[in-house]
Amino acid sequence: MHLTQGTFSYLPPLTDEEIAAQVRYCLTRGWSLNLEFTDDPHPRNVYWEMWGLPMFDLQDPAAVLHELQRCRQAHPDKYIKLSAFDRSKGRQTTTLSFIVQRPPEEPGFRLDRLEYADRQIKYTIYPYATDEPAGKRYRH
Amino acid sequence: MSQLESATDTETTALEPDPGVWEVVGRLDRELVGLAPVKTRVREIASLLVIDRLRRQAGLTSEPPSLHMCFTGSPGTGKTTVALRMAEILHRLGYSRKGHLISVSRDDLVGQYVGHTAPKTREVLKRAMGGVLFIDEAYYLHRPENERDYGQESIEILLQVMENHRDDLVVILAGYKDRMDTFFQSNPGMKSRIAHHLDFPDFTEEELVRIADLMLEQLMYCFSESARQAFGDYLRRRMRQPQFANARSVRNAIDRFRLRQARRLVEMGRPLSREELMVIDAEDILKSRVFEVT
Numbered sequence: 429m430h431l432t433q434g435t436f437s438y439l440p441p442l443t444d445e446e447i448a449a450q451v452r453y454c455l456t457r458g459w460s461l462n463l464e465f466t467d468d469p470h471p472r473n474v475y476w477e478m479w480g481l482p483m484f485d486l487q488d489p490a491a492v493l494h495e496l497q498r499c500r501q502a503h504p505d506k507y508i509k510l511s512a513f514d515r516s517k518g519r520q521t522t523t524l525s526f527i528v529q530r531p532p533e534e535p536g537f538r539l540d541r542l543e544y545a546d547r548q549i550k551y552t553i554y555p556y557a558t559d560e561p562a563g564k565r566y567r568h
Numbered sequence: 569m570s571q572l573e574s575a576t577d578t579e580t581t582a583l584e585p586d587p588g589v590w591e592v593v594g595r596l597d598r599e600l601v602g603l604a605p606v607k608t609r610v611r612e613i614a615s616l617l618v619i620d621r622l623r624r625q626a627g628l629t630s631e632p633p634s635l636h637m638c639f640t641g642s643p644g645t646g647k648t649t650v651a652l653r654m655a656e657i658l659h660r661l662g663y664s665r666k667g668h669l670i671s672v673s674r675d676d677l678v679g680q681y682v683g684h685t686a687p688k689t690r691e692v693l694k695r696a697m698g699g700v701l702f703i704d705e706a707y708y709l710h711r712p713e714n715e716r717d718y719g720q721e722s723i724e725i726l727l728q729v730m731e732n733h734r735d736d737l738v739v740i741l742a743g744y745k746d747r748m749d750t751f752f753q754s755n756p757g758m759k760s761r762i763a764h765h766l767d768f769p770d771f772t773e774e775e776l777v778r779i780a781d782l783m784l785e786q787l788m789y790c791f792s793e794s795a796r797q798a799f800g801d802y803l804r805r806r807m808r809q810p811q812f813a814n815a816r817s818v819r820n821a822i823d824r825f826r827l828r829q830a831r832r833l834v835e836m837g838r839p840l841s842r843e844e845l846m847v848i849d850a851e852d853i854l855k856s857r858v859f860e861v862t
């Protein structure tokens with residue numbers, strides 16, 4: 429199951445050139461870039477791990493691609509996300525974020541039904557990957 | 569032979585619109601006093617790049633030229649100034665995407681504790697990508713007396729990036745010639761990755777006077793006749809002192825002359841002419857401390 433999140437989630441995965449083009453756009457806007465990774469694909473998981481510090485004062489996308497390459501090498505089997513932060517006054521928020529790497533195999537999600545009083549049902553989703561403890565997921 | 573013949577045909581390589589590189593080179597020739605050997609080398613490097621571009625357009629592919637450089641010379645001989653122009657030349661010819669220059673020294677690259685150096689060096693390298701990284705007094709990265717010094721870690725990361733990111737960044741090392749030679753002896757990897765060595769000679773007294781004239785002109789000041797003579801005298805004394813730093817010392821001296829001129833004018837307590845506002849007089853120079861010791 430192909431996990432989608434963030435900007436461009438409707439597109440096929442971006443190539444490195446396309447990622448560089450997005451980064452170039454962010455840099456011309458003066459946004460800072462940041463890389464994060466995780467092995468917990470739940471859509472409500474907002475606690476991704478940071479790959480180093482956010483990158484400030486860059487002039488060229490090559491720098492971000494360089495870090496992305498290092499992050500991929502260190503975490504070949506995790507999700508990696510690139511986000512851009514606009515620090516300008518009044519904005520101060522994430523302006524763009526998209527997935528730049530997925531694990532080779534993504535088992536997807538299970539739908540759980542919780543039946544309770546009066547035949548009511550609550551639904552929740554459960555990522556199969558989280559059957560394994562953190563750090564041991566997506567290893568095939 | 570037949571390849572040559574076909575090349576001498578009418579088929580000449582159409583010159584792309586001039587990216588303005590000769591204008592930058594010409595400006596460097598005009599605006600910088602002296603430095604003849606440096607100017608020649610800059611022209612050579614620019615020619616090499618122009619031809620490399622044309623060759624690629626004509627389908628003659630070859631390894632892209634290596635661009636890392638080393639600028640040696642005493643302080644104030646124009647290394648930083650020329651590096652800035654070099655960044656512009658590289659940018660105009662498309663060998664540097666942004667053409668900005670990040671100037672750093674040991675403290676910007678090397679950390680204080682285990683694990684601090686690599687992120688610090690990488691941070692700087694990332695900021696320099698797309699442009700030029702200028703490392704002043706690069707030999708301080710290597711401390712032979714301490715084999716556990718973190719500088720070596722920084723050098724290794726630098727070497728890696730100089731090799732693997734040739735399209736992304738040009739590194740210029742700068743410093744005194746003799747210390748740089750020693751540094752290269754103990755870091756042959758660094759030496760082998762540097763293609764261009766430029767040596768910046770010290771300025772002669774006459775060149776320093778011309779530099780002073782140029783700086784004054786840019787500030788819309790000038791020397792009076794007697795002041796120019798006094799300045800020659802000043803230079804001869806100043807050049808013998810240990811902390812003499814070529815054109816930088818001239819710039820600092822001019823700042824002090826301006827201070828003394830301003831004070832002299834204010835103390836006159838009367839309306840001043842445009843000329844009086846411009847002219848540095850001999851007495852503004854002769855009050856300098858260099859004239860106290862003989």
Ligand SMILES: Nc1ncnc2c1ncn2[C@@H]1O[C@H](COP(=O)(O)OP(=O)(O)O)[C@@H](O)[C@H]1O
Nearest residue numbers: 600601643644645646647648649779815816819
């Ligand atoms: N050849 C020159 N002609 C005119 N001004 C110069 C020349 N070389 C250096 N300067 C001036 O001297 C000052 C110091 O030069 P800089 O490039 O910082 O020297 P370095 O990096 O070798 O210490 C600068 O203000 C620069 O404008």
Ligand SMILES: [Mg+2]
Nearest residue numbers: 644647648704
């Ligand atoms: Mg300098």
